[in-house]
Amino acid sequence: MNASEMPTWIACLTPPGQSALATLGLYGPRAWQTLRKLFRRRSGGELSEQPVSGRFWLGRIGGDVTDEVVVAVKQTEPAPWLEVHSHGGREVVRFLIELFREQGLQLCSWEDFLRKTNADPLSAEAAIALAQATTPRTAGILLDQQQGALRRALEAIQQSLERGETAAAEEGLKQLTHYASVGRHLTQPYRVVVAGAPNVGKSSLVNALAGYQRCIVAATPGTTRDVVTTRLALDGWLVELADTAGQRSEAEALEEQGIRRAWATAAAADLCLWLLDASTPP
Structure with a gap:
C-alpha cells in the first residue's frame, strides 16, 4: 500500500469529560487537505497548499455551527500529523469528530493513534502504559522506557x-528476563492475600496498612466471609491487599463458601x- x-485517522487524545480543552489528532495522507477544507483562519485567508512542521494557527472549524480552535502541525513526513485543540466538552468533541468523519477520516482510539504515529513500537507501548501508571516510581520507570531504555538494551544485545560475543548477549538477555x-507490575498491582485462622488480626492489619477502616473488625470468628480488597502504594509500587475469611475446619455452610x-x-x-496469633500455639 502506497502513501496515497x-x-x-482521527482520534481524541485527551480523556472525555467536562474539561476546558480537548486535543484531536489527525494522521494520514488526507489530513492536511481535509483540514484546509474545514478550517478558517481568524486572520482571514486559507491555509497553504502544503503543511509546514511546527506552524500553528487560530481559527474556526465547521459550517453553520463552528468551534474556535488552534491547529498545529506536528510533522509532515511520512504523512501529515496534525493536532486540533478545541473546547473540551463532550458534545463539542463529538461534533468535530463527526465533521472529519464525514470527510472520510476513520476514527481510532488514542492508543492506536500513538502506535500509528510512533516509529518505535516499544516507545509507543511504553507511552500507552505510562498513562496507566499510578505511582511516581512506576511512572518514572515507564518514562525511561518511553525514552528508549528497553530499545537500547535490545540493540546492545543485537550488537x-x-x-x-554470545556470552555478553546471554548476560543481557538474562538481565531482561x-x-x-x-x-x-508497572501498571498492574501486586496481589497480596492476607490469610490465616479466624481472629488473628487479618482485617486489622489491612485497615492499618490502608489507613482507614476498609474491613469490618469484630471478636466473633467468621466475621469476614467475602474477599475484601483495597489498593495502596508501598515503596512506590501498587499493591492490592485482599482480606479473606479465616481458615478453620469447623465452619457453617455460608462461612465455608468464604x-x-x-x-x-x-x-x-x-x-x-x-x-499467626503469637499468643497461641501454631
Missing part, C-alpha cells in the same frame, strides 16, 4: 551477537501472607 492509499516480572473463595484468591496471588 493509506487511510487517514553483541553481531560481534560474536530478571526484570520481566517487575515490568508486569473459605473456598479465600483459597482460590490465594492460589492466584503474587504473595500470600499467613498471619
Whole structure:
C-alpha cells in the first residue's frame, strides 16, 4: 500500500469529560487537505497548499455551527500529523469528530493513534502504559522506557551477537528476563492475600496498612466471609491487599463458601501472607 492509499485517522487524545480543552489528532495522507477544507483562519485567508512542521494557527472549524480552535502541525513526513485543540466538552468533541468523519477520516482510539504515529513500537507501548501508571516510581520507570531504555538494551544485545560475543548477549538477555516480572507490575498491582485462622488480626492489619477502616473488625470468628480488597502504594509500587475469611475446619455452610473463595484468591496471588496469633500455639 502506497502513501496515497493509506487511510487517514482521527482520534481524541485527551480523556472525555467536562474539561476546558480537548486535543484531536489527525494522521494520514488526507489530513492536511481535509483540514484546509474545514478550517478558517481568524486572520482571514486559507491555509497553504502544503503543511509546514511546527506552524500553528487560530481559527474556526465547521459550517453553520463552528468551534474556535488552534491547529498545529506536528510533522509532515511520512504523512501529515496534525493536532486540533478545541473546547473540551463532550458534545463539542463529538461534533468535530463527526465533521472529519464525514470527510472520510476513520476514527481510532488514542492508543492506536500513538502506535500509528510512533516509529518505535516499544516507545509507543511504553507511552500507552505510562498513562496507566499510578505511582511516581512506576511512572518514572515507564518514562525511561518511553525514552528508549528497553530499545537500547535490545540493540546492545543485537550488537553483541553481531560481534560474536554470545556470552555478553546471554548476560543481557538474562538481565531482561530478571526484570520481566517487575515490568508486569508497572501498571498492574501486586496481589497480596492476607490469610490465616479466624481472629488473628487479618482485617486489622489491612485497615492499618490502608489507613482507614476498609474491613469490618469484630471478636466473633467468621466475621469476614467475602474477599475484601483495597489498593495502596508501598515503596512506590501498587499493591492490592485482599482480606479473606479465616481458615478453620469447623465452619457453617455460608462461612465455608468464604473459605473456598479465600483459597482460590490465594492460589492466584503474587504473595500470600499467613498471619499467626503469637499468643497461641501454631
